Amino acid sequence: MRRGKRNLEDLDEEIRNHIETATQENIDRGMSPEEARHAAMRKFGNVMLAKEDTRAVWTLIWLEELVQDVSFGLRTLGKSPGFTAVAILTLAIGIGGNAAVFSVMNGVLLKPLNYPHAEELVSLHQIAPGAEGLASFENGLLLSPSMYFTYAEQNRTFQSVGVWDTGTANVTGLAEPEQVRTVEVSNGVLEALAVPPEVGRWLTQSDQIPHGHETVMLSHGYWQRRFGGDRAVIGRNIVIDSRPREIVGVMPQGFRFVDADFDVVAPFAFDRGALILAGFGYHGIARLKPGVTIPEADADMTRMLPIWMDSWTNGPKSNPHIYETWKITPMIRPLKQEVIGSVSELLRVVMGTIGVVLLIACANVTNLLLVRVESRQQELAVRAALGAGWGRIVRGLLVESVMLGLMGGALGAGLAYAGLHFLLSLGSANLPRLNEISLDARTLGFTLLLSVFSGLVFGLIPALKYAGPRTSLALRSAGRTISVSRERHRARNMLVIGQVAMAFVLLVSAGLMMRTFEALRTVEPGFTDARHLQLMRISIPDSLVAEPERVTRIQKQILDALSAIPGVQSAGFVSEMPMEGFDSGWDAIYAQDKAYPFDAIPPLRRFKYVSPGFYQTAGTRIIAGRELTWAEIYGLRPVVMVSENLARELWGTPAAAIGKRITEFPSMPWHEVIGVIEDVREVGVQEQAPEIVYWPPIMGNLFGPGPVQAVRTMTFAIRSERAGTEGFLNEVRTAVWSVNPNLPLASVRTMTDVYRKSVARTSFTLVMLGLAGSMALALGIIGIYGVISYTVSQRQREIGIRLALGAQSGDVVSMVLGQGAKLALLGVCIGVFSAFGLARLMTSLLFGVTAHDPLTFAAVAALLISVALVACYLPARRAMKVDPTVALRYE
Amino acid sequence: MSTKEQRERIELLQGTLDLLILRTLLLGPVHGHAIAKAIEFRSDDVLQVEQGSLYPALHRLIKRGWISAEEGTSENNRRAKFYRLTPKGRKRLVLETSKWAKLSGAIARILRPTEEGES
Numbered sequence A: 001m002r003r004g005k006r007n008l009e010d011l012d013e014e015i016r017n018h019i020e021t022a023t024q025e026n027i028d029r030g031m032s033p034e035e036a037r038h039a040a041m042r043k044f045g046n047v048m049l050a051k052e053d054t055r056a057v058w059t060l061i062w063l064e065e066l067v068q069d070v071s072f073g074l075r076t077l078g079k080s081p082g083f084t085a086v087a088i089l090t091l092a093i094g095i096g097g098n099a100a101v102f103s104v105m106n107g108v109l110l111k112p113l114n115y116p117h118a119e120e121l122v123s124l125h126q127i128a129p130g131a132e133g134l135a136s137f138e139n140g141l142l143l144s145p146s147m148y149f150t151y152a153e154q155n156r157t158f159q160s161v162g163v164w165d166t167g168t169a170n171v172t173g174l175a176e177p178e179q180v181r182t183v184e185v186s187n188g189v190l191e192a193l194a195v196p197p198e199v200g201r202w203l204t205q206s207d208q209i210p211h212g213h214e215t216v217m218l219s220h221g222y223w224q225r226r227f228g229g230d231r232a233v234i235g236r237n238i239v240i241d242s243r244p245r246e247i248v249g250v251m252p253q254g255f256r257f258v259d260a261d262f263d264v265v266a267p268f269a270f271d272r273g274a275l276i277l278a279g280f281g282y283h284g285i286a287r288l289k290p291g292v293t294i295p296e297a298d299a300d301m302t303r304m305l306p307i308w309m310d311s312w313t314n315g316p317k318s319n320p321h322i323y324e325t326w327k328i329t330p331m332i333r334p335l336k337q338e339v340i341g342s343v344s345e346l347l348r349v350v351m352g353t354i355g356v357v358l359l360i361a362c363a364n365v366t367n368l369l370l371v372r373v374e375s376r377q378q379e380l381a382v383r384a385a386l387g388a389g390w391g392r393i394v395r396g397l398l399v400e401s402v403m404l405g406l407m408g409g410a411l412g413a414g415l416a417y418a419g420l421h422f423l424l425s426l427g428s429a430n431l432p433r434l435n436e437i438s439l440d441a442r443t444l445g446f447t448l449l450l451s452v453f454s455g456l457v458f459g460l461i462p463a464l465k466y467a468g469p470r471t472s473l474a475l476r477s478a479g480r481t482i483s484v485s486r487e488r489h490r491a492r493n494m495l496v497i498g499q500v501a502m503a504f505v506l507l508v509s510a511g512l513m514m515r516t517f518e519a520l521r522t523v524e525p526g527f528t529d530a531r532h533l534q535l536m537r538i539s540i541p542d543s544l545v546a547e548p549e550r551v552t553r554i555q556k557q558i559l560d561a562l563s564a565i566p567g568v569q570s571a572g573f574v575s576e577m578p579m580e581g582f583d584s585g586w587d588a589i590y591a592q593d594k595a596y597p598f599d600a601i602p603p604l605r606r607f608k609y610v611s612p613g614f615y616q617t618a619g620t621r622i623i624a625g626r627e628l629t630w631a632e633i634y635g636l637r638p639v640v641m642v643s644e645n646l647a648r649e650l651w652g653t654p655a656a657a658i659g660k661r662i663t664e665f666p667s668m669p670w671h672e673v674i675g676v677i678e679d680v681r682e683v684g685v686q687e688q689a690p691e692i693v694y695w696p697p698i699m700g701n702l703f704g705p706g707p708v709q710a711v712r713t714m715t716f717a718i719r720s721e722r723a724g725t726e727g728f729l730n731e732v733r734t735a736v737w738s739v740n741p742n743l744p745l746a747s748v749r750t751m752t753d754v755y756r757k758s759v760a761r762t763s764f765t766l767v768m769l770g771l772a773g774s775m776a777l778a779l780g781i782i783g784i785y786g787v788i789s790y791t792v793s794q795r796q797r798e799i800g801i802r803l804a805l806g807a808q809s810g811d812v813v814s815m816v817l818g819q820g821a822k823l824a825l826l827g828v829c830i831g832v833f834s835a836f837g838l839a840r841l842m843t844s845l846l847f848g849v850t851a852h853d854p855l856t857f858a859a860v861a862a863l864l865i866s867v868a869l870v871a872c873y874l875p876a877r878r879a880m881k882v883d884p885t886v887a888l889r890y891e
Numbered sequence B: 001m002s003t004k005e006q007r008e009r010i011e012l013l014q015g016t017l018d019l020l021i022l023r024t025l026l027l028g029p030v031h032g033h034a035i036a037k038a039i040e041f042r043s044d045d046v047l048q049v050e051q052g053s054l055y056p057a058l059h060r061l062i063k064r065g066w067i068s069a070e071e072g073t074s075e076n077n078r079r080a081k082f083y084r085l086t087p088k089g090r091k092r093l094v095l096e097t098s099k100w101a102k103l104s105g106a107i108a109r110i111l112r113p114t115e116e117g118e119s
Helices: A002-028 A033-044 A047-079 A081-110 A135-139 A145-154 A189-193 A220-227 A294-311 A320-326 A335-340 A343-375 A377-385 A390-427 A441-466 A471-477 A486-522 A548-563 A614-618 A630-634 A644-651 A726-739 A751-758 A760-794 A796-804 A809-845 A854-880 A884-889 B003-008 B016-025 B032-042 B051-064 B087-111 B114-118
Strands: A121-123 A158-172 A178-185 A215-218 A237-240 A243-250 A264-267 A283-288 A533-539 A568-574 A586-588 A604-609 A622-625 A639-643 A661-663 A671-677 A692-695 A713-720 A746-750 B067-073 B079-085
Touching (some): A002 A033, A002 B051, A002 B079, A033 B051, A047 A390, A081 A441, A145 A158, A145 A283, A215 A220, A283 A294, A343 A377, A343 A390, A343 A809, A486 A760, A533 A726, A533 A751, A548 A726, A614 A713, A644 A671, A796 A884, B016 B032, B016 B087, B032 B051, B051 B067
Parallel strands (some): A178 A264, A639 A671
Antiparallel strands (some): A158 A178, A158 A237, A215 A264, A533 A746, A622 A671, A639 A692, A661 A671, B067 B079
16 A cells, blocks of 8 residues: 555656656757747646556556466465365364354344344343342342333333233134243333234234233234134134134234244233232333433433332232332343343353364464475575565465465355354254344355455465575575474474464363363252153133132142053142243242341242142152142142251251241231252252242132132143153143143153253353364364474484484484474463463353363363374384485485 | 657557567666657657656566666756666567567568569
């Protein structure tokens, strides 16, 4: 660029000189100065055109040379197909891996969400650091319906705001009874997301009237599947949970509620007059007014919280401002962050890892190029002597390596395309926005950039090192096998040391993940033999069976029918299995023998509802006391069971808990603790076991003060050797439908599936880092082998002399091995330091092992050094077999 | 300059300028204006160098490596670029000169009166 400008100024000056000289000659011939200048100008012609033509010559020549360089490069590459193939393949693996991971990053992290002006969308996340006991508040305190009304009516910062939740419902009357995925929305949710319906209309305010005309919208997929995409479906009825609802619209293909796929959308139709403060079970979503920032919206919500507490109560005699002790704090997050969740960290680690693999691949290719360029020194020297400029030779070499990079990149893009499917199948349980991941223009652009960049990186070192002005020396020494100078080896040795160091870091991270996985496997999750535990969810809507007692009896009949299936050892049900990911209920728990201040809420506990036989079926141990009986359930006896950690927290020992009494709120009768249950890793294997209260499945005051109610959706667990087999599942279905033919079976899977899904993130990371680590190991070993065997071939004469002078072959082997070991050791040392710093970045992915686990570090170091020695042993053996006479005769 | 004088002059054939520049430089390094003058003078003012095309031609020859440029001072004490024939350019000149001789000889034979051509 600068050179071009200087050339232009030179040209200007030259032309000016030319015209002035001509003018002077004209004056000498007797013209007047004016006339002389005009004549000179006329003779020269169009100055601008001359300049342009000259510049065009520069560009043309530049292009011509580039074409020459490219075709020359292609010919030289074609002449050594082995080198070319190895280099391209190495690069393709490096670049392809990066392209595949980048396309995932791009789809998940970088692309905006699929909504108009998605940057305005936020999730109304809030935390309650003052609330004790429920660790799940780390994931935020959801909104209650009364909060929603306050926010919707009083806010100054939202264009629209609403709450939503996912669930399931039974659809009957179309084919077999089917459980569908539902999303329930308040007013404002569809308006905030702002995606117009494909057919019909949105749910609006008129659909939110409680006990009014019931309406529903369908997803594109469900509309296609059940109604064949018939547009006349608008206005027709569909029977959901045994109640007819009118279909008013269909949402377009690809539309999702934040991260939820769904079949039908139904309105909440909250009864505003009957709401209380509590009921924190709804996801808040809003669209900010243009120009409003998140801190402004946070401040707006903080302002509205006191209004909320003034506007509603939890019933007579309760203190509405008791929630002040919870220190509810709005922490509004961009909706995108909500969708991506914690996976961004994981993806960054994987991207970094695969980037290092590319660096190692580049180092390998650089090594190959160095060797190659060395053997081409003579050719380069001749070219330089024939008048090719130094810059021209460097450019030729760079063009060659960039071409290698591009070819590697092209093959890499192909590999990425194949690899992406593999990656997605690995990450399917764990990656959000899976359907938005593809090899798009941005990914291809990234691949192109990466190819050119890596071509420049590995091309520059050999180009600068050998195209330098030392050509006379090269001409002199070429063709003679004098021993190679130490200086020439330095670049290659450094590269190998760097490779070993990078491989060390990657292997340590893979090793740490392996240790994490190992640690996870030794955790006792609170259930046993997951493979033989069949699960399914059955929901009995009140429109199908109104009376709560009958619901419980039907659930008991289902258990009996299931137990009668051949091969079933036992069966039971629970409101949700550990790690299933359904939201469970929670509330404060008061112990009768403890005193609580009036203006504080006691610690919150997780609630579950169980049947007799469930613990035995799941393999959850009863630590003290006993489980409840059917007689107690039907008799609505006030009995309860608690988890071991809760018993210890309240009363010191599990045994001491038996006979104590607890309650949820003042108007609920005291419930006697009859059993203490083993701690269960409810949220995930990595997470602490929460404190849990196990209630009977039917009780008065089930969801706050009120009449007797039954829990209508339960996960049924069946212990059988036949779990998961097709024949068994058929018998299970027949058994359930023999009790009631209108009950669909949902989430049919074994506990192993649930467990795998809960550790999917760890296993995905393990596989990715394991792959990257093995690639790094393989590339690093090839690098060290290449360098050692090249030096051995260069030192043949020296080795021959040594042997002739009486050196033992053992000495030669140990000399070569020593050289390799030195390189590997140096690499490992640097690797230890780098890994020490870098491994800390993955702390959040680890479990049961520190980022500086000495065992992992030691094992990886031992592995790398021993593999490096093996790689050196082959060339060492060749060196040993050098025949002194042959080696000396070379000269 | 009169119009009569201009009519006697002939425009250079495409591509011959390069050859003439190389030939001119055989006598020693010269700057741009002097090259143009030398060509006109040595052709008895018959050949007219269109000076606008002189500089593109010079740069083309530099890029090809046939001539090189160096800083110097012109006869009227100005900083000027002097162009010099490289060894590569010298070889090129020999080659091009023999090519030109063949070409012009061939054209001359074709243009000669027919009876002489048949003999």
